[in-house]
Amino acid sequence: MQKLKQLLRDEFGVFQWRWQLAQLLMVLFPINVGNRFRAVALKLAGFRIGHGVLIRGMPTIIGPNNWGTHLSIGRYSTLSVHIFIDLADTIAIGENVSIGPETLLITGAHEIADSPRRSGRLTPKPIRLCDGSWLGARCTILPGVTIGEGAVVAAGSVVVKDVPPHTLVAGIPAIIKKQLSEIGEDHISQKGGV
Numbered sequence: 001m002q003k004l005k006q007l008l009r010d011e012f013g014v015f016q017w018r019w020q021l022a023q024l025l026m027v028l029f030p031i032n033v034g035n036r037f038r039a040v041a042l043k044l045a046g047f048r049i050g051h052g053v054l055i056r057g058m059p060t061i062i063g064p065n066n067w068g069t070h071l072s073i074g075r076y077s078t079l080s081v082h083i084f085i086d087l088a089d090t091i092a093i094g095e096n097v098s099i100g101p102e103t104l105l106i107t108g109a110h111e112i113a114d115s116p117r118r119s120g121r122l123t124p125k126p127i128r129l130c131d132g133s134w135l136g137a138r139c140t141i142l143p144g145v146t147i148g149e150g151a152v153v154a155a156g157s158v159v160v161k162d163v164p165p166h167t168l169v170a171g172i173p174a175i176i177k178k179q180l181s182e183i184g185e186d187h188i189s190q191k192g193g194v
Contacts, residue, residue, distance in 0.1 A: 038058055050074045056080045070089065071093075079099045089126045097132070101138070107143050146162045151163045154174075157169060166182055168180055
């Protein structure tokens with residue numbers, strides 16, 4: 001009986017009741033409906049969610065017991081569908097951040113251990129997505145990375161180190177491809193403007 005109690009404690013000790021209830025309620029809405037309700041559901045589940053946040057589909061979230069304190073999303077940010085969020089450490093998403101579909105935000109890393117089991121001790125590191133940054137579809141952001149203000153990560157990129165503000169990075173691993181202006185001149189000149 002003691003082993004059963006321990007097994008149940010191990011399996012359900014980190015069960016997030018408010019998060020499960022929020023997910024259950026959101027099943028009623030198709031992906032293209034209820035974007036603001038999903039943000040409210042995340043707030044009710046204990047996360048810090050700013051005004052005007054849109055969440056196009058409920059993200060998959062994993063992490064320890066105190067994970068409500070591990071995620072903050074700033075005002076007017078948008079998360080697309082099928083986002084995976086690993087809250088082994090904190091993830092701070094700034095204001096006006098756009099996150100494309102199927103993006104992975106991974107804070108959990110492991111030391112390399114001996115050959116019987118190479119995945120060693122957990123060594124989580126935080127992720128920070130600064131104001132105005134944009135992650136394209138299917139990006140992977142690895143532990144300890146900061147995406148600078150106004151930076152763009154091209155679709156399919158794997159980011160292993162910090163991205164400076166106002167730069168475009170792409171590739172596996174992501175490298176700087178272009179410096180971006182702070183005031184949008186790139187966009188104007190591409191459209192034939194001034």
